[in-house]
Amino acid sequence: MARSPRARRGAEEEVAAAVDTSPPENHSRAMHLGDRTLAAAAALGERAAFETIVHRYGPMLYGYVRRMVADEAAVDDVVQETFVAAWRRIDRYRGEASLKTWLFRICDRKIIDSHRVRYAEPIDDRLIDPIDPAVDSDPTVVLSNTEFLTALERALAELPVRQRAAWVLREIDGLTFPEIGITLKLSSGAARGHHHRAQATLRQRMRRWQR
Incomplete structure (x- = not known):
């Protein structure tokens, strides 16, 4: 009706x-x-x-x-x-x-x-869980975790809009590349490409914390 x-x-x-x-x-x-x-x-x-x-x-x-x-x-x-x-x-x-x-x-x-x-905007704990000072009171560990989150937030903010969108939709919201393509009006391959470039940039920017 x-x-x-x-x-x-x-x-x-x-x-x-x-x-x-x-x-x-x-x-x-x-x-x-x-x-x-x-x-x-x-x-x-x-x-x-x-x-x-x-x-x-x-x-x-x-x-x-x-x-x-x-x-x-x-x-x-x-x-x-x-x-x-x-x-x-x-x-x-x-x-x-x-x-x-x-x-x-x-x-x-x-x-x-x-x-x-x-x-x-800053990421939240769905992306990565900050260390709870009440659980681990080592100030060195807490400071390192805070620095990591700050660096990751800054790196995300500096990504081109479509790369950031593809990364967030894939890594946080769990969409497939075809779904991301539909959302952003891109082909599945283009969505994958934006995500790949975002991953490469973030990996380079966050190299200090890689082990």
Whole structure:
């Protein structure tokens, strides 16, 4: 059933609000459904199904945007705009690509639209777990770990945008090269090439910590 413009606008406001909320209790059943089933339900106007999609992939998209958008204040806006756009287009999702890849592709367009792609934001512990001073109180070890993270953050920030995007999508978000290609509008080979160049640069920059 087609959604009226008024109903769509109201639903978009609710979807936008869902980006920053914890999963509601009334869609616990939807959390166990597969992506295609959720997308089909959302296309029919089931907001709970789409909220499940938001909470399933929101953290992953947030981490990606945080590394690709220089203005930290804009990160939430880009993620929210991604999901609002996805809600508007969910009835056009045909499953040719995975839902995750489809969302990342929309997100990448929103990042480009933001005109704020300059420097990556600092990585978090999903990339590498910092040494907990409470576990290892050796100040030399803690200092070395801090220096390593700082150097890695700086090296990531200096990568060309597409190389950084390919590296983050592969190493942190676990996308395949075909999926990265779809996301960045590149061939699978080009995506692999960007990742390879990023790896080579990072390996050279981080040579001091290689053993």
